[in-house]
Amino acid sequence: MMKKKQILVVDDDPAMRDVIASYLADHIYEISTAATGAETARVIAERPLDLIILDLNLGGEDGLELLRKITAMAVAPVIIITGHRRDEADRVLGLELGADDYLTKPFGLREMLARVRAVLRRSEPTERPTRGRTKRLRYGFAGWVLDMQTRSLAAPGQGKPVKLTAGEFNLLVAFLKHPMQVLSREQLLAASRVHDAEVYDRSIDVLILRLRRKLEPNPTEPQLIKTERGAGYTFSVPVENL
Incomplete structure (x- = not known):
């Protein structure tokens, strides 16, 4: 059986965090959650992750600064969530700091799932070894x-x-x-x-x-x-x- 992908959802809104986590868990992902930067760092230290979903609007914390720390700590790709479609500056800065994709509120869960699958797919090795092939490109x-x-x-x-x-x-x-x-x-x-x-x-x-x-x-x-x-x-x- 293929190992489940490990996804961390970082959001200080418990309702939104639970909705995202439950929806992704229903689609056969292993989900961890965090509400603060300290909890995020602990999860990253405890287990290997395949993807991190980070809401930049964390109460009392600078989401972009947390993104900077995440990209330094973890090798997993990051999808950022921004407040609304006028926040182009945050989106651009988030991409500059190492995010791989973004979602703007409000967004549909099906769109989120599509983005998650796309980021996970393109983070997979692009050159897969074939039978009898030992040399890698x-x-x-x-x-x-x-x-x-x-x-x-x-x-x-x-x-x-x-x-x-x-x-x-x-x-x-x-x-x-x-x-x-x-x-x-x-x-x-x-x-x-x-x-x-x-x-x-x-x-x-x-x-x-x-x-x-x-x-x-x-x-x-x-x-x-x-x-x-x-x-x-x-x-x-x-x-x-x-």
Whole structure:
């Protein structure tokens, strides 16, 4: 039997927290809940998680600061919940801090489930081993190495592994599969699977900014991911299959 995915729901509203937890539990997920940052940290320390759902509007706490701490503590992808559709600034900042997707209130439980499934699906390894195949695909570029099977990115000089969110990973793979080519925002949106319920170009711009901060010595003068004015972006260095 396939192991149930572990999901943590963080919300200080007990009614909303219970509704979300009960609905996801009915769809064969293992659910933990937390109402505060301290409870969240305890759950993260106690068990491996596959996904975290975080309401940014926590009474008495800064939800964005908690998101920053979560992305530093846990490798699980994060879906943030924001107050209403006018909170674009919070959504963008949440994406910049490492969230993988967002929901805006009010939202339907079926929409939430679809987002949960999508984020979990794209956080799975994209290269599955086939029978008799022992070699795994790795991409090399400018001293970096991306392992598709383990989804790990190694910095030049055997440095500390760099953590990528699901969206960052998918976006980087899109670039590595098409180096030295101009890719439009539409192509990159499709490749990174950023949802388009409220498509706005800044979704891709935010992911690009996050990748540059992780890959570029000077993100303000990028050498790897270059902007092509009015056209999109280019991954401007050669890529090898290792």
